[in-house]
Amino acid sequence: MTVRVGVLGATGAVGQRLIQLLEPHSDFEIAALTASESSAGKAYREAAKWRIDAPIPEDVAEIEVGATTPEDVPDDVDLIFSSLPSGVGAEVEPEFCEAGYVVSSNSSNGRMDEDVPLVIPEVNADHLDVLERQREERGWDGALLKNPNCSTITMVPPLAALDEAFGLTDVRVSTLQAVSGAGYDGVTSMEIIDNAIPHIGGEEEKMETESRKLLGGFDGTAIELHGMDVAASCNRIATLDGHLENVWVDTEDDVTVADAEDALRSAEGIDLPSSPDQLIRVFDEPDRPQPRLDRNIEDGMGVAVGGVQETTDGLQFNCLAHNTMRGAAGASVLNGELLAANGYL
Ligand SMILES: NC(=O)C1=CN([C@@H]2O[C@H](COP(=O)(O)OP(=O)(O)OC[C@H]3O[C@@H](n4cnc5c(N)ncnc54)[C@H](OP(=O)(O)O)[C@@H]3O)[C@@H](O)[C@H]2O)C=CC1
């Protein structure tokens, strides 16, 4: 059965990636696009400054962009993808859920709310069922599911594999994040060329809290945060796409490089249309992964790991994922597929 979908924030950096993924999707059909008041009423071709290095899909180009309100989205839309600035998301996503729409959101608002599932399907698909509590407590016919922050998504699949095998007590991470993570109007060329910026507002706290929720336990009612201590330092660099991260973990059990690489390579995937065949690819070359060379592995949905080394109490490694694919649009689409597979639509 084809699921009719809408995209909120369809003209933005992530919105365009969503369209790139949804237009050829075998199970989803784009039925509504929304953006700000200044785009509403225009054909998508006119409203969106298309910046993806593939042509704008012809049948999407002529769709009229609506305002971002439930009234502007047809009732027969089954699933909404939301990629709005978080302040806007906080206001309108609950309105859509109240109006009966199921929303797979990439925006950061509400990610840590107790009754909102924050999900990477390969890591914690079981948390989805907190939606039962959400519907009961909020009285919604619709539902709100979140994917995590793009830097968090990059490190959590390897952390999950290592936690399962050896138990994690402490995580330290330093990021090198691409400019696309700040959106089209985020960082000017004068700020970033020949430069690196050692601050991304709110990012460190998101990595520190969201990772603990993702790896936390779920007893059918409540999600308990993982007890590990996480500290992050986030930096913007002049790459276009792909967040590279240097990670140090302390483990409960003794760990060797060979055992760690084995655990990473064996990390289980999930059987959804957009999930990668191999979730984590481990490089033997010490200078990989690199953003330009490795961000597109598994069509941008894989996580690349390299440089695994032993430390006094655990391990050090580097990881990389495509921030607007695995880290944003691809993550939302995967969550949409999870909702469909679990009967939430
Ligand atoms: N870029 C990335 O790698 C990642 C981004 N995110 C998050 O995804 C969200 C979108 O990011 P991104 O695509 O980069 O942002 P952009 O600024 O590129 O796009 C924002 C989108 O929201 C719309 N919008 C802005 N203001 C309003 C409003 N008041 N009412 C309705 N629609 C509005 C814009 O429409 P219009 O064109 O009409 O202005 C546009 O479609 C953010 O929450 C961001 O933090 C998350 C992970 C990664």
Ligand SMILES: N[C@@H](CC(=O)OP(=O)(O)O)C(=O)O
């Ligand atoms: N802040 C991230 C992207 C982002 O928007 O994250 P979030 O989805 O948590 O708002 C970056 O700059 O790369």
